[in-house]
Amino acid sequence: MNDMKESRAVPEAVLDAAFFVRWMAAAAAVIDREADRLTELDSPIGDADHGRNMQRGFAAVRKVLEAEPPATPGAVLVAAGRQLISSVGGASGPLYGTLLRRAGKTLGEAPEVSAAELRSGLSAGVDAVAQLGASAPGDKTMLDALVPAVAALETSFGAAAAAAEEGALATVPMQARKGRASYLGERSIGHQDPGATSSALLFAALAEVAG
Amino acid sequence: MNDMKESRAVPEAVLDAAFFVRWMAAAAAVIDREADRLTELDSPIGDADHGRNMQRGFAAVRKVLEAEPPATPGAVLVAAGRQLISSVGGASGPLYGTLLRRAGKTLGEAPEVSAAELRSGLSAGVDAVAQLGASAPGDKTMLDALVPAVAALETSFGAAAAAAEEGALATVPMQARKGRASYLGERSIGHQDPGATSSALLFAALAEVAG
Amino acid sequence: MKMLINVAETVVGDALRGMAAAHPELVVDAENRVIVRRDAPVAEKVALVSGGGSGHEPLHGGFVGPGMLDAACPGEVFTSPVPDQMVRAAAAVDSGSGVLFVVKNYTGDVLNFRMAVELAEDEGVQVASVLVDDDVAVTDSTFTAGRRGTGATLFVEKIAGAAAEEGMPLDRVAAVARQVVGSSRSFGVALSACSTPAKGGPTFELPSCELELGVGIHGEPGRERRAMMTSHEIADFAVDAILADLRPQLPVLVLVNGMGATPLLELYGFNAEVRRVLDERGVDVARTLVGNYVTSLDMAGCSVTLCQVDGELLRLWDAPVQTAALRWGR
Amino acid sequence: MKMLINVAETVVGDALRGMAAAHPELVVDAENRVIVRRDAPVAEKVALVSGGGSGHEPLHGGFVGPGMLDAACPGEVFTSPVPDQMVRAAAAVDSGSGVLFVVKNYTGDVLNFRMAVELAEDEGVQVASVLVDDDVAVTDSTFTAGRRGTGATLFVEKIAGAAAEEGMPLDRVAAVARQVVGSSRSFGVALSACSTPAKGGPTFELPSCELELGVGIHGEPGRERRAMMTSHEIADFAVDAILADLRPQLPVLVLVNGMGATPLLELYGFNAEVRRVLDERGVDVARTLVGNYVTSLDMAGCSVTLCQVDGELLRLWDAPVQTAALRWGR
Ligand SMILES: Nc1ncnc2c1ncn2[C@@H]1O[C@H](COP(=O)(O)OP(=O)(O)O)[C@@H](O)[C@H]1O
Ligand SMILES: Nc1ncnc2c1ncn2[C@@H]1O[C@H](COP(=O)(O)OP(=O)(O)O)[C@@H](O)[C@H]1O
């Protein structure tokens, strides 16, 4: 994913509903490819279902977006978020569902949004995740990828993808304080968080479609 | 066990109750030593309990004979047989129990018996086993060791032990027609019968105490 | 192989003490290894006694209680109990109306129960026996020890138990039991071997890509080893093996039985496939029971038992039963 | 790892179809994944709804029926169900007297049920929730997701179910449920990992000479790995871990629960050891339940749950229950 750092900065980009549909499709594709790895990561410190959960969720998202493509960026994200909530279950369903729904609601009904607007939308989504999960960066969760990614979005989609990836890697030495991995106490140290890893995939997909 | 072939012929021997108690004690000892092997043999073509069954039975036999040593050879075998029936269960309990009980009853109440009398007693016992088990030599059971052993007893205890051992080995290529191994059909071929093996141990113990 | 035990030697006795602690409605004699319903002997009632090797729990101890067995005699793991246990059990439950021994067809069980019949009759107890031999995997029965007794034992104990509870005399209860045996067939598969405490490891090796077809309940290998099959394929194979031997004209009771280590989630999924095959073959299902009832320690796998029932057998099946493992009705 | 399945993707749906075939007394909606007792909604009765990941069977679907749950929502294996299922279940069972959600404390379950509460209330259903968090293996709960919900769920569903059946109003039923949670503690051990269909193999590697102490019911490793222990030692460890947190002043209900692959023979033997420790520690036992009730697919191991009960809770425990997995009384 290093080459994504090279993606051009896109503060000037204007993103329409089709772009968001492409993002979700790319996310579904990369998650399909990486599902086994996500489940593997969820095995030593979780319950070995994260890959399947994400796969099921994004397959449902892709299906609903293909069947009835919403007219606005906000509507795409809201529909995707609702679909995740209705099809994933587990911790990741409501959390990712809330991330996208809140981001979508923040984008409002504009037919096109700027990269900066997307960044504020995602930022609001990440705040909602932290609130719902009662979690913060450093807890060894998806937030450890999401928070730096949204911050780096100021620079470029590629930078965001790279930051998410780095954030996911940074969860390895952490002791989990939220989610299933927290039950392991110190034994959670030394493993990469599956949710942070899937978050990195979502930003990789974003950089890919932007890129 | 090859050296047992060298045991002197003892048609002239006179065997008292103490001899029979020693036989049972020697049988208990050798079965203790070989219990795991018997269970191993019972594993591919049975239910992996023959060693434990025999061990439990002969431990009980030894205990009762030590606590109240019967006065006659016949009484020793009857008591041993009853003890096997009361403590083993499985197929081997009633079969070996019947073998010893019938042999003991055939010996009657004489305080000493000759080797020839022992042979007739065991011969009656083996007939009773065949009747109870509705089985015959060639069925891949204890009879494949017992029948040649009793025949060879005419020569010597050592010869009987050797014949029993040979009979046990001869079960390897047989297809089982009785007992649990018969459920396997052709897959029972190529394995030594655990009951024939424990019969060989009983005759090895007999040669040892005679020897 | 790790087990939740102290030492192999005390496994059965320990389990009986634990059973006594959990079931005040039973009298569990851990030393003599007899489990008796607390209100036995029940006046005017034929008593049912069964038993067999341990390792098949809840069979038989879990089936002691009103409407099913009056007593059970657990042997060592996979080893028939001894005649002394059976005689003691018969004496404890006989009300004077006689005792029915329910015997699974294994050489050991048959021989030990046969001796027990003689001894019990010597003590003045009237005894009848019924032999359960339902496993269609064992063929050529004239040249072998005959078919094994497996899942149908549950049907026999439940239905004959209900007949006894209704006050039928010994010969009628025995006849009902034999009717159930004649109407029942089973087929089992293993996805893994089991580990006995005495052996301390698996009773046979089964590669991770294969399964055993036609296994019994004592950790023996089956009649045939094949490449792993789907639940759909296993259901086809097992049901067809049964139907080749007994084509039901009447509705059937279905037992989808787990061998011990197969999750209930999978057993229910398998039941969906069993029902599909039965529908395809035109066999009506009257009742279905799914669970771990006639087990093989920690073996992974399952068996299917079908029992075709007329109105009378179905009524007896539906009659109330109050045991540790099977309960319904009032 | 071999499983008795077709493909991993359809495991839960297949199981529900098999459950529907076996249990005509339930309405099983395999597509929408809701299991409802057939006579729901029961007039004037508070309804109990629970749910969670699949793989813990008979929990929760096996506990649907008179005297216990009105509906259950099974998620994917080890994955919380989605809010839509819970809302659908609540709508199906609400008689107007309100619905109690019984939620095991896992982030996923908590978040999904929380969303369901909002949605159900939007639809005019009065909802209360109770969170089950009984696992003493999880410490430092202020810095973690808190204690896990495990075996006590059975006690909560049974006892609150009886309270609802008696006609108690929603706040009383919820209070009873919370009293059970407050009075219950559990501790679990694993002798092996389990294998999920999605992963196709063990969720962790456990050498043959070691066990995991303090495991949950989702195939996670425990808090600590040790050299294999005897049943005696495990009982000491588990019971003492519980008593260190809650020292019962009243008699207790004991659940000796199998994780799925541990034979009932071993569970009963383990119960003998649990009873011994409790006797030694001066804890009175009111009732004992031994079996596979809150499982972890094919994991070998067990858990102990104690629930201290006053006369009222004991009466509600003893009250009749008619579900697939738990039945007694009339
Ligand atoms: N409280 C929380 N806040 C933020 N993220 C969380 C929280 N709890 C769990 N997660 C994320 O969810 C991921 C696990 O998702 P998943 O495996 O799909 O659900 P479950 O844990 O229910 O099986 C974790 O790796 C972590 O990143
Ligand atoms: N019908 C029979 N006649 C003679 N011997 C038999 C018969 N059935 C079984 N056996 C013997 O019993 C042995 C098995 O004994 P054991 O393992 O103790 O009992 P079980 O088969 O009940 O587990 C077999 O190896 C065989 O030698």
Ligand SMILES: [Mg+2]
């Ligand atoms: Mg997970």
Ligand SMILES: [Mg+2]
């Ligand atoms: Mg054997």
Ligand SMILES: [Mg+2]
């Ligand atoms: Mg045996």
Ligand SMILES: [Mg+2]
């Ligand atoms: Mg999960």
